[in-house]
Amino acid sequence: MSTSSAGSRRDAQRKALLDAASEMLMHGGPEAISLRKLAAKVGTSTMAVYTSFGGKDGLITALFEEAFDRLTVAQQAAERPAEPLLWLANLSRAYRDFALGNPSYYALMISATLPVPASIRHKEPTADEPTARTIASHPSYQNLLDAVNACMAEGSMPRDANPTLLADALWATVHGLCSLELAGFHESAEEAAERFSVTTGAVLRGLLTPEGLKKYESFTQAT
């Protein structure tokens, strides 16, 4: 049980590097991660990054996965009421809270997700295994899908709809809102919060069945 089990010396080195990189990320953003400074911080040389992660790309990928894990934790920490519509609203809020609370991690998720060169350089898109699968099967997305399926099951959303389509609609909207808010397109925090609730409410209402709409409006009026 030298290397197969967890807790080897190598894993300790890996964790130390990852923690230090995480600190650099949170302190100065994705662009502030330098292998040389990272190695100096941990007390080793840059070669450690290559043996542990295979290079800087591997390190960034590890941070990227950690970001998604943190998001998943934030999502699953959200209150899960019996009403799936309220659960969906809580998931949206949790997403925003994560983005605002971990802006550097969120920036990393976006910057590592969006740019064309990154997706080109990393893996040739020769239909090997599209990135979509990687995300769709992630717990973070599964949470959202579960909530959508629950809404469909109770008739708040059309039962014959494609749940992935509905989940993507909500995801894209929430992501766009957080992206713009973090970019600084908000005059005040209150205005950003209002825009978030108004927009997510609008897209959610737009996806509901008449029955679901009635239910949703009873919630918003009650609260």
Next chain:
Amino acid sequence: MSTSSAGSRRDAQRKALLDAASEMLMHGGPEAISLRKLAAKVGTSTMAVYTSFGGKDGLITALFEEAFDRLTVAQQAAERPAEPLLWLANLSRAYRDFALGNPSYYALMISATLPVPASIRHKEPTADEPTARTIASHPSYQNLLDAVNACMAEGSMPRDANPTLLADALWATVHGLCSLELAGFHESAEEAAERFSVTTGAVLRGLLTPEGLKKYESFTQAT
């Protein structure tokens, strides 16, 4: 009229650099822009970038503004029917067409807009002049605002609403959709197109008044 008028030798150099940088951007993405390669391409030295743009940041800023100009052209080239609701739909489509047709420019807009370090390094946020103003007064955003105001004027959207709030809701949604689509979260182009129309339709319907909703559904049923 040596330097005050247009067409100086200096402006020609600036334009040559900008065009070459634009080509590098479209070919290899934002990260492929190297001052040395750019200077070699134009047939000068890297110092030209410093005299014309003040450095690489200035060059990127110029490309950033060019990206917004191109977006504005695409927006204004969109058909403008008498019905503001249809105009709004056309603006959304034009935004997506621009993003898909100029992915590198779009990536630049996002990457230069979103990351925390960029906004920190560039200008200290000492309330000097928030970025929001810069964007809100841009023709591209004004187009959207005009359409929203037209919808409010005809009663399709609540007349007592904040037009900026409504415009931001649509902008964030469309932006989030394009961002996710360009990131590669689409199994097929058809699926991405369907998701776009479904989501934008949902958020638009969610922002309408009952009268506006009736009008909108008469359009979708007619077409």
Next chain:
DNA sequence: TCAGTTATTATAACAGCGTTATGCTTGCGT
């Protein structure tokens, strides 16, 4: 038109980056 001043550019050097080649050193398996 010519002299003086200013601005622009080419060359080279500087500091930093990710990556890689080369030995040394360490630790594990036999």
Next chain:
DNA sequence: ACGCAAGCATAACGCTGTTATAATAACTGA
């Protein structure tokens, strides 16, 4: 206990943006 394989430190390579210096070009004023 020995031998071998893996990990790390050192140094070098090629690249990046930026800056100092010196020469050149252009424009201004007499």
